[in-house]
Each structure stands twice: as C-alpha cells, then as structure tokens.
Amino acid sequence: MPISADHRGSQVSASAASSTAVPQEGLPGNVFHQGAKALSWLEGRPSQRANDRFLHENFGPVYDELYEENLEVEGELPAALNGAFARNGPNPYFTPTGGYHWFDGDGMMHVVRIKDGKASYCNRFVNTLRLQQEKAAGHPVSIKIGDLRGTQSLFHVAGMTARGALNRDFSKVSTGTGNTALVFHAKKLLALHEADCPYHMRILCDGILETMQRYTFEGQLKHSFTAHPKVDRESGHMFFFGYSSEKPHVQYSVADATGHITHNVAFNLREPIMMHDFAVSQDYAIFLDVPLFFRPQEMISKDLSTALPWQYHQEAGARIGLLPKYATDASQLRWFDLPGFFAFHTANAWQEGPLVHLYLAAFDKFDLDFWNAGGRFPTADPKDGQAYLSEIILNTETGEASRHRVTADVGEFPGTAPHVSGRQNQFVYMPTNDDSKATAQSGAIKVDVLSSKQQVVGRISFGDRCFGGELVFVPRQQDISALQGEDDGYLMTFVYDEPKQMSFFVVYDAHTFSSKPVARVPMPQRVPFGFHGMFLSEQQLQSQDPAPRHH
Numbered sequence: 043m044p045i046s047a048d049h050r051g052s053q054v055s056a057s058a059a060s061s062t063a064v065p066q067e068g069l070p071g072n073v074f075h076q077g078a079k080a081l082s083w084l085e086g087r088p089s090q091r092a093n094d095r096f097l098h099e100n101f102g103p104v105y106d107e108l109y110e111e112n113l114e115v116e117g118e119l120p121a122a123l124n125g126a127f128a129r130n131g132p133n134p135y136f137t138p139t140g141g142y143h144w145f146d147g148d149g150m151m152h153v154v155r156i157k158d159g160k161a162s163y164c165n166r167f168v169n170t171l172r173l174q175q176e177k178a179a180g181h182p183v184s185i186k187i188g189d190l191r192g193t194q195s196l197f198h199v200a201g202m203t204a205r206g207a208l209n210r211d212f213s214k215v216s217t218g219t220g221n222t223a224l225v226f227h228a229k230k231l232l233a234l235h236e237a238d239c240p241y242h243m244r245i246l247c248d249g250i251l252e253t254m255q256r257y258t259f260e261g262q263l264k265h266s267f268t269a270h271p272k273v274d275r276e277s278g279h280m281f282f283f284g285y286s287s288e289k290p291h292v293q294y295s296v297a298d299a300t301g302h303i304t305h306n307v308a309f310n311l312r313e314p315i316m317m318h319d320f321a322v323s324q325d326y327a328i329f330l331d332v333p334l335f336f337r338p339q340e341m342i343s344k345d346l347s348t349a350l351p352w353q354y355h356q357e358a359g360a361r362i363g364l365l366p367k368y369a370t371d372a373s374q375l376r377w378f379d380l381p382g383f384f385a386f387h388t389a390n391a392w393q394e395g396p397l398v399h400l401y402l403a404a405f406d407k408f409d410l411d412f413w414n415a416g417g418r419f420p421t422a423d424p425k426d427g428q429a430y431l432s433e434i435i436l437n438t439e440t441g442e443a444s445r446h447r448v449t450a451d452v453g454e455f456p457g458t459a460p461h462v463s464g465r466q467n468q469f470v471y472m473p474t475n476d477d478s479k480a481t482a483q484s485g486a487i488k489v490d491v492l493s494s495k496q497q498v499v500g501r502i503s504f505g506d507r508c509f510g511g512e513l514v515f516v517p518r519q520q521d522i523s524a525l526q527g528e529d530d531g532y533l534m535t536f537v538y539d540e541p542k543q544m545s546f547f548v549v550y551d552a553h554t555f556s557s558k559p560v561a562r563v564p565m566p567q568r569v570p571f572g573f574h575g576m577f578l579s580e581q582q583l584q585s586q587d588p589a590p591r592h593h
Contacts, residue, residue, distance in 0.1 A: 332383060394441040
C-alpha cells in the first residue's frame with residue numbers, strides 16, 4: 043500500500059525526535075533572511091537557478107516521501123540480495139535563497155528493501171538539526187557552498203556571524219546535511235557529510251526508514267567525520283578522519299568494532315584543502331594532500347560572482363601521506379611528492395613488498411565550480427578536466443612515487459568488492475561519463491588492475507539516454523571463503539530512463555558484466571542522481587541497534 047506525504051506540508055520525516063532543542067531565530071533571523079533574498083535578486087540568482095541543471099532534470103529534487111510495497115520486479119531478485127540497498131544524495135527541502143551547488147542539498151535517502159524476491163521502496167529526508175531548524179524557520183537558514191561566491195559571499199558570512207552573536211544557541215547548531223554517503227558500523231547505519239558528525243539512521247524490517255539521532259560516538263567524537271570511512275571486514279575496526287580550515291587541519295581516528303574510539307592523531311597540511319576521501323592498506327592510512335586549497339582571499343581578489351573559496355593550483359604539486367593505521371603520533375606520518383592532481387574518490391589500496399598501490403579517480407585539471415557551469419570544465423576538449431582511473435605507486439624503501447592513467451575512459455565513483463577493501467583486489471568497477479553530460483554516467487567499466495596491461499575486461503551500457511551512478515557490489519553468498527572469485531556477486535544502482543522520465547533499481551551480474559540486468563524494479567517516483575550507496579544484508583538489518591542513546 044503506498045504512503046505519500048509532500049514535505050512542504052506538515053509532514054515531518056518519520057524519525058525518533060532528536061533530544062537537541064532546535065533554536066528559534068525570531069525577528070533577527072527574518073531580517074537576515076529578507077536581506078539574503080534581496081541580495082540574491084541583485085546578484086541575479088533567481089535567473090541563474092532557473093538555468094541551473096543541478097536544480098532541474100534528474101538532478102532536481104523530489105518532494106514526496108513515499109513508502110510502497112510489492113513493487114513490480116522484472117527478472118528475478120536473487121536470494122543473496124535479501125536485505126536493503128540504500129543510497130543518499132542532495133535534495134533541497136526549500137528552494138535555495140542564494141546560489142546553489144550540487145553538494146548543498148539536504149540529505150535524502152532512497153531505500154529498496156528486498157525479501158524473498160519481493161521489493162519495497164522508501165525515501166526520507168535525513169532529519170538533521172540543520173533541516174529541523176530550517177523547517178522551524180520556514181526558509182533556508184544555513185550558509186551553503188553556493189552562497190560562497192565572490193565578494194557577495196561576505197554578506198552571507200557576516201549574516202551567519204551576526205546570527206550567532208545574537209543567538210548563542212543558533213551558533214551551536216550543526217550545518218551538516220547527511221547527504222553524501224553511508225556506512226554500517228557497530229550495528230548502526232550512519233548517514234555521512236564531511237562537515238559534521240554522522241546521523242544514525244534505521245531501516246525497519248518492512249523497509250521504512252527513520253532518523254534516530256546525530257551520532258557522536260557517545261560523546262567521544264571531537265571533530266568532523268569524513269564521508270568515506272573504511273571498515274575492516276576481519277577486525278570490525280573503522281578508520282576515519284575529519285578535516286578543517288583551521289589547525290589542526292586533519293584529525294585521524296580509529297573506532298573498534300563496538301564503536302569506541304581508540305586512536306586519534308592530529309596533523310597539519312601545507313595549508314587548508316578539501317580532502318574528501320582517503321584509503322587504507324594492510325598497514326597504512328593513506329591521505330591525499332591535493333592542491334584544491336581553501337583560499338577565500340583569492341575568491342575576493344578575483345571579484346567574480348562565480349569564484350569559490352576552494353581554488354585549484356596544479357602547479358603546487360600533490361602529496362600522498364602514509365600513516366600507520368594504529369599510529370599514536372603525527373611524527374609517524376611520511377609524505378611522498380607527486381605532480382599536482384585532484385581526486386574526490388579512491389577505489390582501494392594495498393601493499394606488495396615495499397610498494398603501496400593506490401587506485402583512484404584523478405583529475406589533472408579541475409575547478410570545483412564546473413559542476414555548476416553546465417557540468418563541463420570550460421575547455422575545448424570535452425574530456426579535459428574530467429577524472430580517469432589512475433594508479434599511484436609509492437616505494438617505501440626509496441621514497442619514490444609515480445602516477446599513471448589506467449584507462450582512457452573518463453568516469454567517477456570507482457569501487458571494488460567491499461570484502462577486498464584494504465587488500466589486494468583484481469577488479470575495479472567504475473561508472474563512465476557520457477560525452478554530452480559530464481556529470482551523468484551512461485555506463486560502467488570493469489577493469490582488471492592485476493593484468494599486465496591493466497585492461498578493461500567488461501563494459502555495461504545503462505541504455506539509450508539512460509544514466510546511472512555508483513555500482514554497489516554484493517557477494518553471491520555471505521561466506522566470502524566460498525565465493526568462486528572476487529567478482530562472484532552482483533552490482534546494483536539506480537538508473538534514470540530519460541525518455542520515460544522513470545527511475546529503476548537495477549541489478550547486474552558482476553562476473554559476466556552483461557548489460558542485460560539480472561533484475562530491474564521500476565521505482566514509484568523519480569530518484570534524483572545522488573552520491574553513494576551501500577547494501578545491508580539481512581543479518582545486518584536484523585542486528586541494528588533498536589534505540590538511540592542521546593549525547
């Protein structure tokens with residue numbers, strides 16, 4: 043039976059209410075909101091938003107929070123998929139007041155619950171403290187990346203500072219959206235956004251999703267939390283970090299299998315950067331000091347309405363840092379120098395003798411704002427400024443470092459089977475970009491990185507004018523030792539059929555890598571393009587903590 047609610051009404055996402063009081067801004071907040079709207083009009087933001095593809099097409103938000111059971115299944119959903127596929131992404135609750143960047147939207151999770159060949163669908167906003175505050179105000183409140191463009195951003199920053207001065211409770215409210223990625227650890231499903239702590243989510247047995255609380259590891263977490271933690275399958279330990287524009291620039295932590303934080307190491311970089319992801323190998327945590335610097339002074343000096351404070355300087359070079367996973371001091375960190383590049387996402391890393399192999403999607407040319415300039419880096423070559431699967435090799439004996447492209451395909455969101463994370467893997471699965479839409483994936487490649495030629499051994503097409511996203515691997519059986527090979531399993535994603543304006547949950551065979559799906563489930567509404575997802579097994583669903591503990 044379908045259940046639907048439009049978020050603009052009185053509906054509040056199914057949620058265990060947070061114990062944190064949401065501050066009310068009152069008259070000062072309304073004054074600043076009206077001032078922001080006036081500035082937005084003077085900047086020409088309404089017309090810019092009208093032409094911003096990240097607010098339209100399949101990037102645009104959906105407003106209904108649905109729950110629908112017994113969906114049509116084309117093909118057959120294998121028994122190995124009993125569990126839930128969950129993916130989150132940006133979905134603005136309110137129409138932005140100022141500028142907009144794809145990374146700005148409120149977190150919305152989409153869940154496909156699978157049980158005995160049947161499927162249900164549920165989507166909910168991640169009911170963050172930021173979203174609760176904006177619901178109470180009836181309009182956007184928090185400053186966003188899209189507001190930080192050029193000299194006009196000074197007004198937005200001044201407004202936020204003044205609001206904090208007038209209302210101390212306001213200054214304490216988190217600004218995280220929970221819109222980026224997910225991790226399951228210590229019996230908790232966590233929605234992640236790198237500017238904040240995680241949010242504890244729970245998927246009920248029938249597939250309904252609810253927000254439990256902002257999660258601080260029982261008060262132990264003292265820094266922001268990356269969108270890409272790494273969980274070791276054998277130990278259950280989780281490795282993660284947070285980064286900041288202030289010193290210390292990076293704080294690295296380890297949590298044991300119960301969620302207790304056991305290690306923390308803080309260190310500084312050359313200067314503040316955007317550090318979205320990292321990797322782990324058997325012995326190391328591997329950090330990317332890439333030259334997307336936080337330089338607000340350049341944003342002002344350029345005096346451009348589109349200039350962001352994160353500025354790319356390839357000529358500054360890049361560094362890769364190796365830190366023992368259970369390090370106790372920053373003096374154990376070792377840096378390797380490379381020519382400049384940028385990377386959002388790593389695929390995996392492992393050690394082979396003195397060599398450390400790191401696979402990632404690397405950009406040579408980059409501009410954080412090209413995502414809002416039609417999805418295309420402003421160069422003549424349509425493939426310029428996009429990411430390629432690349433390998434970095436670090437020699438711990440000689441100190442040498444190198445990087446080379448593995449394939450000629452452009453793409454993003456590279457991944458592997460989770461059970462080989464931090465260990466040698468043979469295959470990388472990466473969605474590939476359509477030439478006409480640089481931020482939409484029209485297919486995927488399967489790359490054998492252990493072969494002498496590191497060749498593409500399979501290609502999937504999502505279909506004519508059909509676009510997908512990150513592929514999530516699920517083993518054919520939970521006993522990893524019984525698998526017939528590393529690729530013995532399935533890959534799942536959401537695919538948007540542009541001509542039909544419909545979204546589908548699609549399952550592919552990871553071994554054959556055939557474009558013909560194993561199963562396809564039409565979704566009851568459009569699922570906007572998003573970021574990262576994961577699969578929770580039936581055992582993980584049943585093991586979830588039943589109730590939050592507030593801290």
